[in-house]
Amino acid sequence: MKYLIPIIIIILLVRYLIKKNKNLKAAPMSKPQSEVLKQDPICGAYVAQRQELSLRTSEGINYFCSIACMEKFKELKR
DSSP states (O other), X not given: OTTHHHHHHXXXXXXXXXXXXXXXXXXXXXXXXXXXXXXXXXXXXXXXXXXXXXXXXXXXXXXXXXXXXXXXXXXXXX
């Protein structure tokens, strides 16, 4: 009789851990989103399209790896 309460506690603890483990496995993993890469027209480096260094021209949007490349592009377009 004195072992009944510890056995019940152990059983409840094991059931809780098993249930918690199933919940962790059941969660769907999100797929990593692929980044769209664009080529810098000056140096040829590939940069993420969501990068802030971009310049809209009549030909479209150009993406740059650095401010220096963007400035060089502006000079060539003048």
